[in-house]
Structure formats: structure tokens, C-alpha cells
Amino acid sequence: MSEVLVDVQGVHKSFELGMTKVRALRGLDLQVQAGEFTAVVGASGSGKSTLLNLIGCLDEPDEGRIVLGGQDISHLDDAARCKLRNRKIGYIFQAFNLVPVLSVAENVELPLLLHDELSAQERGERVAQALVDVELTEFATQFPDRLSGGQRQRVAIARAQVTRPALVLADEPTANLDSETTAKLVDLMVDLNQKRGVTFLFSTHDEKLMGRVARVVRIRDGKVAAEAA
Amino acid sequence: MKSAWAFAFANLRRNRKRNLATVAAIAFGYAGLVLLGGYAVRIERFLKANAVFIQHANHVAVWVQGGLDNAAAEPDKYQFDKAQTDTILAWAKGDKRVERATRYLRGFGMAGNACATRPANLLGIDPQEHAALLQHPELLEASPELARPAQGQWAYQVKDAPRGVALAAGLQKVLQKPKVFDEVRGRPPAPTVLDCDTPKAVEQLAADADIQIVGQTYDGTLNAVDGQMVASFHAAEPIAEDTAMIVPLASLQTLYATERITYVGLLLHDSADAGQVALDLKAALAAKDMKTDTYTYADQTWAPYYVGTMAFLGSMVGFITMLVTAVLVFTVAGAMTLAILERLREFGTWRALGFERGHVVGLLVRESLLVSLIGLAVGLAIGLCAAFAINSGGFRFSPPGVAGSIQLLITPAVWACAAQAMLLPPGIMVATWWVVRGQMRKKPVDLLNAATA
Numbered sequence: 086m087s088e089v090l091v092d093v094q095g096v097h098k099s100f101e102l103g104m105t106k107v108r109a110l111r112g113l114d115l116q117v118q119a120g121e122f123t124a125v126v127g128a129s130g131s132g133k134s135t136l137l138n139l140i141g142c143l144d145e146p147d148e149g150r151i152v153l154g155g156q157d158i159s160h161l162d163d164a165a166r167c168k169l170r171n172r173k174i175g176y177i178f179q180a181f182n183l184v185p186v187l188s189v190a191e192n193v194e195l196p197l198l199l200h201d202e203l204s205a206q207e208r209g210e211r212v213a214q215a216l217v218d219v220e221l222t223e224f225a226t227q228f229p230d231r232l233s234g235g236q237r238q239r240v241a242i243a244r245a246q247v248t249r250p251a252l253v254l255a256d257e258p259t260a261n262l263d264s265e266t267t268a269k270l271v272d273l274m275v276d277l278n279q280k281r282g283v284t285f286l287f288s289t290h291d292e293k294l295m296g297r298v299a300r301v302v303r304i305r306d307g308k309v310a311a312e313a314a
Numbered sequence: 315m316k317s318a319w320a321f322a323f324a325n326l327r328r329n330r331k332r333n334l335a336t337v338a339a340i341a342f343g344y345a346g347l348v349l350l351g352g353y354a355v356r357i358e359r360f361l362k363a364n365a366v367f368i369q370h371a372n373h374v375a376v377w378v379q380g381g382l383d384n385a386a387a388e389p390d391k392y393q394f395d396k397a398q399t400d401t402i403l404a405w406a407k408g409d410k411r412v413e414r415a416t417r418y419l420r421g422f423g424m425a426g427n428a429c430a431t432r433p434a435n436l437l438g439i440d441p442q443e444h445a446a447l448l449q450h451p452e453l454l455e456a457s458p459e460l461a462r463p464a465q466g467q468w469a470y471q472v473k474d475a476p477r478g479v480a481l482a483a484g485l486q487k488v489l490q491k492p493k494v495f496d497e498v499r500g501r502p503p504a505p506t507v508l509d510c511d512t513p514k515a516v517e518q519l520a521a522d523a524d525i526q527i528v529g530q531t532y533d534g535t536l537n538a539v540d541g542q543m544v545a546s547f548h549a550a551e552p553i554a555e556d557t558a559m560i561v562p563l564a565s566l567q568t569l570y571a572t573e574r575i576t577y578v579g580l581l582l583h584d585s586a587d588a589g590q591v592a593l594d595l596k597a598a599l600a601a602k603d604m605k606t607d608t609y610t611y612a613d614q615t616w617a618p619y620y621v622g623t624m625a626f627l628g629s630m631v632g633f634i635t636m637l638v639t640a641v642l643v644f645t646v647a648g649a650m651t652l653a654i655l656e657r658l659r660e661f662g663t664w665r666a667l668g669f670e671r672g673h674v675v676g677l678l679v680r681e682s683l684l685v686s687l688i689g690l691a692v693g694l695a696i697g698l699c700a701a702f703a704i705n706s707g708g709f710r711f712s713p714p715g716v717a718g719s720i721q722l723l724i725t726p727a728v729w730a731c732a733a734q735a736m737l738l739p740p741g742i743m744v745a746t747w748w749v750v751r752g753q754m755r756k757k758p759v760d761l762l763n764a765a766t767a
């Protein structure tokens with residue numbers, strides 16, 4: 086039996102673009118079970134990023150509700166959002182978004198700095214384990230500019246799950262990578278999903294990836310259009 | 315993990331060129347302020363030494379109450395008699411803060427050369443007491459040039475001139491005495507009666523350094539004393555240049571047939587005590603039924619030239635410091651604005667990882683504080699080196715009241731450098747905070763999508 090981790094209920098989101106109003110999401114519903122590995126696909130501009138940003142508490146919906154782990158996160162104050170992002174969610178970005186002046190280990194440690202309950206030693210152990218998971222232990226002291234794209238994204242994956250979040254969000258994590266690296270990266274995510282039970286929700290354009298994913302959600306015109314298992 | 319400061323420093327190295335430019339702007343701006351402050355400190359020392367030792371303000375001066383306004387008109391009533399003078403001198407001797415006391419007698423008279431007379435402002439001071447002032451280390455350190463006469467030697471240095479007087483250069487000129495006592499010693503004296511209205515007079519007048527001083531005793535009879543012009547000097551003001559004359563105290567007291575003196579000047583070990591000493595002295599004398607006015611060298615009424623010039627100089631330096639600080643603050647704010655715009659996506663990442671706005675603002679404020687501290691440190695080094703170079707260069711200039719020129723010196727003081735640096739870091743921190751805060755109001759998603767870097 087599984088529990089609902091993410092519950093998106095009738096969410097609307099529009100953007101002002103000059104004089105026109107772009108309706109990115111138009112009453113979207115989606116549920117993600119804890120431990121699921123889900124891909125969100127759809128044409129460019131269909132609203133994938135918008136959806137992930139709302140679930141990730143980086144933006145607020147105009148209408149509707151988003152419940153994460155039983156908590157309504159649609160309208161929280163900034164401090165509560167920060168805490169939620171730090172504790173419950175991990176992010177993997179298309180452009181990796183590593184901090185260039187921090188070493189690989191320091192980048193991974195970054196979100197743990199807000200975990201006052203952890204000692205420096207405990208943080209170090211967590212970072213070491215996360216780097217083992219992404220097979221980058223020997224790069225711990227390197228700086229991001231010395232790494233390949235695939236390695237950088239693995240650092241990002243380590244950073245995203247070092248806090249043991251309930252959910253890892255990845256908006257087109259492989260768009261900047263070649264197909265071989267992409268395949269390895271997806272293997273890694275699937276592996277983490279199976280070994281550690283990390284819930285992944287990611288968006289992609291890449292049709293080839295979809296075969297490796299347990300659940301694919303297709304979005305069209307701001308709504309869930311179809312679902313393939 | 316890096317400390318927050320190490321992180322800030324690492325970030326500064328990311329855009330090395332721009333941060334170097336910012337550091338350079340701060341460094342040169344501050345170096346300029348250090349030089350300006352050093353110059354002001356130097357001028358202050360110079361003017362203070364001039365006021366205290368050369369204009370005879372001393373650190374503290376004590377007058378009969380109302381004397382500053384009335385002593386000239388009613389010298390009997392508004393000057394100290396012998397007993398009062400001794401009371402003051404005894405108090406000064408008993409107070410540890412007082413280094414020495416000097417008696418002064420001021421008055422009017424006519425200075426004559428046997429052909430013509432000119433009005434003169436007479437300052438009577440004992441040559442030995444004058445010597446102590448002129449040889450004071452503080453004066454010599456501030457400017458040895460101030461202690462030197464324009465021509466000749468001070469009375470205490472000329473042993474065979476018992477009534478050696480010093481004339482301001484303008485007065486010397488109108489009295490047609492181009493040579494001082496030292497230069498005419500041993501020459502045949504001029505005839506007793508001179509051919510005043512003939513061309514011969516010029517030569518006859520120049521043959522000796524004798525000056526007659528004519529005045530009125532306090533009870534109204536005309537009196538005269540002789541003096542030998544041992545020195546001439548430059549006065550600080552144009553009027554004084556044509557009238558000022560320094561006379562041995564004893565000679566002047568003889569002229570006025572009095573034992574009175576006009577005021578007593580006190581030199582202190584530490585001029586910072588001046589205000590308190592002035593109060594204590596006044597109180598001590600009041601307890602002995604002496605009504606007095608005491609003044610310090612920082613009193614506008616007593617040392618107007620020093621106080622006025624310093625007020626002007628102080629506000630100039632203050633204004634320029636504010637101006638430079640403002641320019642630097644805006645420079646850094648501009649550079650920070652660019653740096654921030656380039657790094658919006660990074661800040662979006664920090665926010666996504668759970669860091670609050672204040673955290674990111676703190677990081678940037680740290681960075682700009684670091685830039686300003688590095689800039690200040692470099693600027694201090696440049697300023698001190700430049701001051702050293704200027705001081706070694708031996709440039710000279712001629713301020714009023716000085717015989718010849720004095721060396722251009724820049725003497726930065728710790729307190730001045732600190733005061734001038736003080737405003738910059740807070741200003742820069744506030745400017746950075748203000749710039750960052752505006753950007754950090756954005757939602758994380760907008761930071762992450764910002765089309766930069």
C-alpha cells in the first residue's frame with residue numbers, strides 16, 4: 086500500500102506577458118504516490134516547468150490546492166516555504182546550478198547547513214554517503230568547473246537527496262547532456278529510487294527516456310492529457 | 315565547509331577585474347583622504363604651535379576679569395599687580411599639569427629712530443621666559459621655522475644687548491633700520507643729532523640698531539626707554555607687521571612705571587587638560603578674591619586665528635570626506651548591482667535549497683564589506699607611502715607669519731585616518747543591502763529563470 090505524497094487539485098496558474106495573459110495551467114490535477122518514479126512530458130510551453138515550480142514551492146498557484154505530505158503548501162509565508170524546501174524537497178536543475186566557488190563536497194553540504202540538529206561530523210558523513218551514491222567520492226575536493234556535465238549533474242543529484250527529502254524534483258535534468266550521459270544519469274536516478282525509495286518527479290522532452298520510467302504523465306494545454314504506465 | 319568570510323572572499327575572486335577596479339576606486343579615494351587628513355593634522359599642529367608659542371596664547375591664559383576688552387584703556391584697574399601675579403605663579407607651580415608660567419605685559423607706545431616715531435603695539439616678555447617658549451620641543455617639532463626670527467637673534471641669545479627688542483619686519487622698514495644689533499656691533503655710533511631731512515639720514519639711521527620707545531606711565535607722564543633691535547620677525551597679520559614689537563618685560567614695566575602685568579600664560583604638559591586647568595585656576599583664584607577670566611588656546615575669543623582656521627579646515631575636510639565617501643558608496647553600489655544581476659540564478663538556487671532572503675543578503679553584504687575593507691587597507695598603504703614620498707621630497711611653501719618657507723609635511727594621524735574610514739563600510743553595507751533587498755523580493759522561480767549569467 087502506498088500513500089499520496091503529492092496531491093495537486095485543480096491548480097490554475099497564469100502569467101502576464103506584456104498585454105496578454107498566458108494561462109500556463111488550467112485546472113490541473115495530479116497525484117504522486119510516495120516512492121514513485123514519475124516523468125512529466127509535453128510539448129514546449131505545455132506547463133511542465135510551471136507545475137514543477139508550484140509543487141516545489143518556488144511559486145504560488147492562482148487557484149487550487151497543492152498538498153505535500155498532508156500539508157497544504159499553496160499559500161505559506163516565506164519562512165515556512167524555505168523550511169519546506171530545505172527539509173522536504175530536493176531540486177535538480179537543467180543547468181546544474183552548482184555554486185562555482187564551493188567544492189563538490191561543499192556544494193553537496195550546502196542544504197545541510199540549515200540542519201542545526203546535525204553536527205559537522207554528521208553532515209560530513211551524509212555528504213560522503215551521498216557522494217558514494219553518485220560515485221563521485223574522489224572528486225569531493227574538486228571545483229565544479231573541473232567536472233563534465235554528467236558529473237556536475239550527479240553532484241546536483243547528491244545535493245538534492247543529501248537532506249533525505251520526501252520528493253526530488255528535476256526539471257529537464259538531462260537537457261544539457263548527451264544521450265549516453267543521459268542514460269547513465271537516468272539509471273542512477275532509477276537506482277536511487279529503488280534502493281533508497283526516493284520519490285522522483287521529473288520533466289523531459291526526451292521520448293527515449295520514457296521507456297525507462299514507471300509512470301509518464303502527459304500534459305497538454307495546462308492539463309493532464311493522458312497517462313501511460 | 316568554508317566560513318562565511320572565506321566564501322565571500324572566494325566570490326570576490328570570481329569577477330576579479332571588476333572587484334579589482336572597485337578595490338582600486340576605494341583605495342585611491344581613501345588614499346586621497348589619508349593625505350588630506352594628514353595635511354590637515356599637520357596644519358593643525360602648525361597653527362596650534364603658532365598660536366600657543368608664537369602668538370603667545372599659551373595653553374591657558376589668565377586675565378583680570380574683563381581685561382581682554384579693557385586692559386588697554388584702564389591698565390591700572392584691569393591688570394594684575396605684583397601680589398596677584400605671585401598668587402597665580404604660586405598656583406601654577408603647585409599644579410602638576412602645568413609645565414611653566416609666563417608673564418606678559420601689553421601696551422601701546424611710539425617706536426622712534428631719532429628722526430621719526432611710529433605707533434607700536436608692545437609685548438613685554440622676560441627674555442628667559444621667551445627663550446623657554448621658543449625652545450619648546452612641541453614648537454620645534456611642529457615647525458622649527460616658526461621659532462626663528464626673520465633677521466638677527468632673539469634677545470636671550472644676544473648677551474651684550476641688555477634691552478634687546480624685536481621688531482616686526484614692516485615696523486623695522488619704516489624705522490629705516492636695515493641692520494640688527496649683531497650686524498652693527500662695534501661700528502662707530504651715529505651722530506647724536508641726525509640730518510633727518512637730508513639724504514644723509516638714511517645712512518646715519520642704518521649705522522646703528524638703536525630704537526627709542528616712548529610711552530605714557532600709568533599716572534600720565536611721558537616716559538621713554540632705549541632698546542637695541544636684535545631681531546626682526548614676521549607677524550601673522552598685516553596690521554601687526556607694521557606695529558608689533560617684542561620688548562623685555564623689565565623695560566616695558568620701566569616705561570610704564572609699573573609692576574603690573576597684563577596676563578599670565580600657562581603651558582601644560584598635555585594640552586588636553588587646558589579646559590579643566592582653566593576652570594580650576596579660575597576657581598582657585600576666585601577663592602582668593604581674584605576675579606579673573608581664563609581662556610584656552612581653543613577659545614574663539616582668545617585664539618581666533620587658530621580656532622577660526624581650524625573650524626574652516628575641519629569642515630572642509632569633513633565635507634570632502636563625506637563627498638568622497640558618497641562617491642565610493644555609489645561606486646560600490648553600482649558594482650554590486652552588476653554582480654548581483656549576474657548571480658540571480660545562483661541566489662535562486664540558494665533560495666530553492668531553503669536559504670531565506672536575509673541569508674543571501676547577508677552573504678552579499680559580507681562581500682561588499684570585504685571589498686571595502688580590502689580597499690581601505692590598500693588605500694591606507696598607498697596614502698602612507700605617498701605621505702612618506704611627499705615628506706622626503708622636501709617641498710616647501712610660505713604660510714603667513716613665517717620667516718621664509720616651511721616644508722610641506724603630511725602627518726597622517728591614527729584618529730584622523732580612522733575617522734575618515736569610519737563612514738565607508740557602513741555606507742557600503744547599507745547601499746549593498748538596499749540593492750540586494752530589491753532583487754531578493756523576487757520569487758525564487760523568477761530568480762532561477764533570470765536571463766543572466
Ligand SMILES: Nc1ncnc2c1ncn2[C@@H]1O[C@H](COP(=O)(O)OP(=O)(O)OP(=O)(O)O)[C@@H](O)[C@H]1O
Pocket residue numbers: 100101102107108109127128129130131132133134135136290763
Ligand atoms: N515567468 C513567466 N512569465 C511569463 N510567462 C511564463 C513564465 N513562465 C512560464 N510562462 C509561460 O507559461 C507557459 C508554460 O510554460 P512552462 O515553462 O511551464 O512550459 P514547459 O512545458 O516547461 O516548456 P518547455 O518544455 O519549453 O520547458 C508558456 O507559454 C510560457 O511562455
Ligand SMILES: [Mg+2]
Pocket residue numbers: 133134135256
Ligand atoms: Mg520547462
